Amino acid sequence: MSRTRFTxxxxxxxxxxxxxxxxxxxxxxxxxxxxxxxxxTAAALNPNADLTKQxxxxxxxxxxxxxxxxxxxxxxxxxxxLTVTLHETNEVAMTKLTAGGDHGIDVAFVSGQYAxxxxxQGLLEPIHPExxxxxxxxxxxxxxxxxxxxxxxxxxxxxxxxxxxxRSDLVKKKPTSWNDLLKPPAWADKKVxxxxxERWLALxxxxxxxxxxxxxxxxxxxxxxxxxxxxxxxxxAFDDTTFGDKLISGEALMVEAWDGWCPTTHEKQNIEFKVPxxxxxxxxxxxxxxxxxxxxxxxxxxxxxxxxxxxxRWAAENINYKVPNKAAMEKVKIAPGSLLGIKPAELLNxxxxxxxxQASTKFTRLSSEITAS
Amino acid sequence: MSPSRGRRLGAFVFLSPGLTYLIVLLLVPLAMVLSYxxxxxxxxxxxxxxxTTENFSRLFDPLYLSVVxxxxxxxxxxTLIALLVGYPTAYLITRLPGRWKxxxxxxxxxxxxTNFIIRVYAWIILxxxxxxxxxxxxxxxxxxxxxxxxQGAIVTGLVYSYLPLMVLPLYATIEKLDPQLREASxxxxxxxxxxxxxxxxxxxxxxxxxxxxFVFVPSLGxxxxxxxxxxxxxxxxxxxxxxxxxxxxxxxxxxxxxxxLIAALLVLLVVQAWVARRA
Numbered sequence: 001m002s003r004t005r006f007t008x009x010x011x012x013x014x015x016x017x018x019x020x021x022x023x024x025x026x027x028x029x030x031x032x033x034x035x036x037x038x039x040x041t042a043a044a045l046n047p048n049a050d051l052t053k054q055x056x057x058x059x060x061x062x063x064x065x066x067x068x069x070x071x072x073x074x075x076x077x078x079x080x081x082l083t084v085t086l087h088e089t090n091e092v093a094m095t096k097l098t099a100g101g102d103h104g105i106d107v108a109f110v111s112g113q114y115a116x117x118x119x120x121q122g123l124l125e126p127i128h129p130e131x132x133x134x135x136x137x138x139x140x141x142x143x144x145x146x147x148x149x150x151x152x153x154x155x156x157x158x159x160x161x162x163x164x165x166x167r168s169d170l171v172k173k174k175p176t177s178w179n180d181l182l183k184p185p186a187w188a189d190k191k192v193x194x195x196x197x198e199r200w201l202a203l204x205x206x207x208x209x210x211x212x213x214x215x216x217x218x219x220x221x222x223x224x225x226x227x228x229x230x231x232x233x234x235x236x237a238f239d240d241t242t243f244g245d246k247l248i249s250g251e252a253l254m255v256e257a258w259d260g261w262c263p264t265t266h267e268k269q270n271i272e273f274k275v276p277x278x279x280x281x282x283x284x285x286x287x288x289x290x291x292x293x294x295x296x297x298x299x300x301x302x303x304x305x306x307x308x309x310x311x312x313r314w315a316a317e318n319i320n321y322k323v324p325n326k327a328a329m330e331k332v333k334i335a336p337g338s339l340l341g342i343k344p345a346e347l348l349n350x351x352x353x354x355x356x357x358q359a360s361t362k363f364t365r366l367s368s369e370i371t372a373s
Numbered sequence: 374m375s376p377s378r379g380r381r382l383g384a385f386v387f388l389s390p391g392l393t394y395l396i397v398l399l400l401v402p403l404a405m406v407l408s409y410x411x412x413x414x415x416x417x418x419x420x421x422x423x424x425t426t427e428n429f430s431r432l433f434d435p436l437y438l439s440v441v442x443x444x445x446x447x448x449x450x451x452t453l454i455a456l457l458v459g460y461p462t463a464y465l466i467t468r469l470p471g472r473w474k475x476x477x478x479x480x481x482x483x484x485x486x487t488n489f490i491i492r493v494y495a496w497i498i499l500x501x502x503x504x505x506x507x508x509x510x511x512x513x514x515x516x517x518x519x520x521x522x523x524q525g526a527i528v529t530g531l532v533y534s535y536l537p538l539m540v541l542p543l544y545a546t547i548e549k550l551d552p553q554l555r556e557a558s559x560x561x562x563x564x565x566x567x568x569x570x571x572x573x574x575x576x577x578x579x580x581x582x583x584x585x586x587f588v589f590v591p592s593l594g595x596x597x598x599x600x601x602x603x604x605x606x607x608x609x610x611x612x613x614x615x616x617x618x619x620x621x622x623x624x625x626x627x628x629x630x631x632x633x634l635i636a637a638l639l640v641l642l643v644v645q646a647w648v649a650r651r652a
Contacts, residue, residue: 098417117417190519196605198620222535237522237604251502284621357416364621365436372440 037119045296046126054298055081059093060109062086064285065306066314077296087144090114097123097290106293107302112284115146115154117355124153125289131300134307141344142324145284146352155284155303157312158260158321161273161282161342162195162203163349165246166254174255178204178276182231182289184254191253194231195240198363199353200281201228201370203337204256212349213282216359221366226371236370247271258283259339260321275346284324316340322347401522403635409628419634420625428629437613444609447524447599449590451531452539455588456581459539463580466540467547478544480542481537489534493601495529497521500602522604530598531588546580547573579649586645590638610634 056079065084066072073082087093092113096103097110097118110118118124129135135143135151148154164175172187181204184192193200199213205227206213211220236252244263248253248271262273287306289299306312312328315321322340323329334340356363382450410428412420466477484492499505508515513561520526558568572591574581596611608616610630617627 015581089619091622094417094622095419098415099419121401121417123463193604196600232606235604235606238606239604249501249503315419361414361621361623368440368608368613368616369436370611371605372443 007169012123013129045131045300047297049132049297050297051079051301054079054085054295056087056107056295056298056302057083057085057104058107058302059085059087059096059105062088064109064315064319066194066318069359072311073302073305073349077293077298077301079301082302087303093281094118103290103292104292104294108193108288108290109157109285110288110363111120111353112147112154112156112286113355115286115288117357118288119148119153120355121294123291125291125296126153126302127151127303129154132166132304133299134247134304134309137307137309137312137327137361139324139326139344141348144348145282147284147354148286154253154285154288155307156286156324157306158315158319159282159284159347160259160322160339161275161280161347162200162256162258163262163273163280164254165247165257165264165271165273167252167269167271168272169265170253172252173350174272175274176277178208178277180225181254181256183213184234189234190236191251192235193237193243193246193255194228195243195256196238196367197240198360198367198373200240200256201238202363203281204276205231205298207276210278213281214356216355221362222326224365226368228366230372232370232373256281259342260319262339264337264339272337273373278352282347282352284352285321297303300323335361379468380418388619398586400591406628406631409625410632412625414623414625417622423626428626431626432629432633440608440613441610441633443607444593444611445473447527447607447609448531451528451535451592452585452589454528454532455536456501456585459536459543459584460581463540463543463547466544467598478541481540484610484652485537490597490601492534493598494531496526496533496602500526500529521602522606524603526602526604527599527607527609530602531592531595533599534572534595535588538591541584542587543580546583550576582645586641593638594634 013313042344043242056073070082070084073079085105085329087096093108093110094114097105097108098121108118115124129151132155135155138151138156142156142159143151145151145156146342164178164181166175168174173185175181180188181192181194194204201215202221202224205224206215209220209223209227211217211224215221236246239246239255243255243257244261245251247255248263248266248269250269257273259273263272264270264271287303289303290297293299307325309325309327309331312323313331316329317331318321320338320340322342324344329340332340409420411424413425413427415421430471432550458474462481466474466481469477470568497504501507502517502519502521504521506520507517510518554572554576555568558572559565563571593609594611594614595609597617599605599607599612614627614630614634617623617630619626
């Protein structure tokens with residue numbers, strides 16, 4: 001018994017890593033292809049294409065679209081088939097979409113800065129607005145997102161910001177500044193959390209120092225490191241998945257949180273959300289169409305269908321993320337205290353996170369340095 | 374068909390599923406991991422096939438060395454505690470009457486039937502500031518203590534998760550030990566402790582090595598426990614590798630870290646084989 005156990009255990013770590021690699025084995029050369037922007041026009045699409053001959057493959061985060069989406073889309077658009085594959089994180093989606101070989105994905109849901117990066121690699125089909133009349137449902141603000149002004153290659157699906165989520169019944173003073181997390185007062189010592197994902201780990205310190213969330217300057221990142229190292233002994237934990245639970249249980253009093261993840265409408269506990277005065281980010285999750293897609297008309301029809309207010313409101317009502325769709329938001333009942341009430345203009349005050357290319361390794365190193373210290 | 378050819382065919386038929394599995398899912402990916410170590414990072418993950426030795430020189434960066442040392446410390450401590458707890462447990466089980474032995478062994482393996490994440494999460498519920506242990510202590514006027522989100526919690530989680538892997542091989546070797554050897558030792562006037570030190574322990578050393586290896590190896594590569602019970606405040610090699618692959622999208626360096634881990638574990642395997650052969 002012990003022998004078989006052993007042979008299974010030893011390679012487990014390797015096998016997991018290996019599988020990820022194997023998935024990409026078919027070719028990695030495309031990752032190095034020259035940066036060809038898609039501004040150059042793509043082939044004209046046929047607005048009268050026969051959708052019954054087209055199938056769609058979509059990759060999206062788990063739980064991010066309605067479960068019945070497949071049936072709904074098939075019925076409404078009359079396309080042959082809709083396959084939904086899931087990705088856990090943007091990084092996994094990027095691996096899928098850039099590893100070369102035939103990934104077969106037509107439409108991908110990724111965050112704005114990743115859409116930007118995909119576009120810089122020439123992997124995205126420009127959006128043909130004439131095929132998506134429902135673009136008119138978007139808030140005017142949602143067409144002015146800094147990574148893609150005018151929605152040239154991406155269509156926003158959800159958006160939000162990052163702030164401090166806190167127990168209003170337990171805090172002695174309501175937080176107003178990122179420094180309330182970074183230098184917590186004595187009553188909150190070891191009762192605050194920061195996120196672990198690189199860019200959001202750095203966000204509170206960057207903003208409290210007055211730097212851009214998209215900085216790639218070494219001296220600024222070094223200052224962020226100092227602030228985070230000083231903050232670490234006063235943190236309960238680094239957490240970007242269960243901070244809401246920690247607030248509900250009372251283990252934590254204030255946490256860095258994405259608005260959609262802050263349980264302000266929890267039936268028992270008094271939880272509120274505040275965007276600190278130093279400012280924050282604006283994150284957008286988008287839909288993009290792959291240039292490699294052979295079903296581009298169906299892909300546009302799919303995005304148009306999602307932008308239908310009756311469909312798009314699902315996200316706001318079920319996953320508690322604001323959707324940049326004015327017509328959809330007008331249909332959503334917003335409970336008192338719900339963060340769905342944040343106005344687009346307020347969101348736009350936040351700075352969009354953009355892809356930093358090679359400089360993103362600086363943030364990875366920063367995060368390793370903070371955890372290893 | 375000659376009998377020997379038939380036997381060879383039989384061996385081939387029986388071995389091929391396992392062999393195919395190993396070659397396709399272990400050796401091929403492993404070879405890929407090894408080859409990536411000398412190439413450069415692609416912007417979105419993947420590799421750019423340009424030769425570099427930079428990944429190896431980065432290994433000796435004090436930042437990563439400190440993580441390695443930290444991991445060795447935590448995994449080593451977990452192994453030691455598992456051994457100190459596991460040896461008496463295994464020893465006692467061998468002394469139980471037959472039926473109870475089976476019951477005891479099933480109890481040891483039982484936790485494996487539950488999802489690993491759920492078991493780790495259960496520790497959060499036990500240990501957190503408002504958790505079961507602390508509220509219990511508070512009821513009798515003690516605490517609260519900081520039990521969670523520190524290195525102690527990581528070691529606790531590792532010991533808990535891998536203790537069965539220590540007990541089982543120990544049980545197997547202690548069970549095999551001829552009781553007459555202990556009797557002979559006692560007859561010759563050795564005290565219980567001397568018998569343990571001079572007879573039982575040396576003869577069960579291979580079990581000690583195997584069990585320790587089973588605990589040490591997965592502990593070293595674990596990334597869930599440091600994240601969940603350690604509150605993400607300390608990193609182990611497993612966390613580093615995961616980060617390089619998933620968030621830093623630096624496959625070549627992730628591969629190099631994985632290679633270093635494999636190399637270290639191979640050394641341990643050789644030591645274990647050597648001890649097993651000598652015993």
